[in-house]
């Protein structure tokens with residue numbers, strides 16, 4: 335049990351990569367708080383984990399709200415007496431070039447994808463310090479490292495998240511707090527559809543290309559063909575969750591400030 339008795343919090347835990355992370359962490363022995371706006375899927379997930387004997391908690395959360403995030407951290411700590419692991423996975427895929435991105439769109443993407451991690455860290459770090467250390471894992475994107483047209487705010491939010499990760503790693507190293515990012519490539523989730531549903535005001539940018547069929551990822555789509563080599567197909571949510579498990583666990587005790595690309599061949603060749 336790689337996370338036995340650890341207390342973990344996963345934002346965006348109701349779907350996709352976050353959900354796979356919650357499930358894997360629970361299998362690894364962690365107690366997991368699921369924070370998400372999608373309370374229907376979140377409740378079904380937590381009910382299933384509890385029925386299987388795991389310890390889990392749903393805290394309905396909008397990560398763009400200071401009040402919600404404070405409640406999330408307080409409820410988790412009250413339930414289990416502390417906090418060891420924070421995974422910032424909540425995110426939305428909202429498109430637009432720099433010129434097409436009106437200020438509200440820009441602000442919303444940064445609030446959900448980037449300021450959310452500032453917020454959760456601000457409330458969580460004191461609890462990690464009280465515990466003698468901990469691990470923060472931020473789900474960024476290949477798009478935080480390279481540019482693709484029509485994702486101005488999204489790319490900026492993910493690049494910012496990689497920078498924030500390094501900052502936290504430097505700032506809290508003396509408290510034994512590690513912070514690492516994961517940059518997925520194209521992962522087969524419903525990110526695009528979920529984002530449209532959660533953020534209808536920003537659902538479609540007239541200048542945007544049609545969503546990639548192989549994966550919900552805003553990153554360039556790997557081929558969808560099932561017979562294609564594994565490293566050229568869309569990744570699975572669990573591919574990212576395994577990386578998060580390593581970074582969250584004591585096996586990564588000397589790994590901090592890193593940005594781990596989980597993108598198949600997209601890591602090296604487009």
Ligand SMILES: NC(=O)c1ccc[n+]([C@@H]2O[C@H](COP(=O)([O-])OP(=O)(O)OC[C@H]3O[C@@H](n4cnc5c(N)ncnc54)[C@H](O)[C@@H]3O)[C@@H](O)[C@H]2O)c1
Pocket residue numbers: 345346347348349350351352369370371372395396397398423424425426427446473474475476517518519520521522523524525526528529532549550551552553
């Ligand atoms: N799927 C990909 O190809 C891919 C590639 C690179 C990075 N990512 C990143 O991975 C993360 C997870 O995405 P996914 O692909 O699993 O998509 P997903 O839609 O399955 O998961 C995103 C989750 O975040 C939640 N969420 C969105 N806004 C929220 C808010 N304001 N407050 C709380 N929860 C909120 C959604 O309800 C959902 O459960 C995102 O940050 C995304 O940017 C995904």
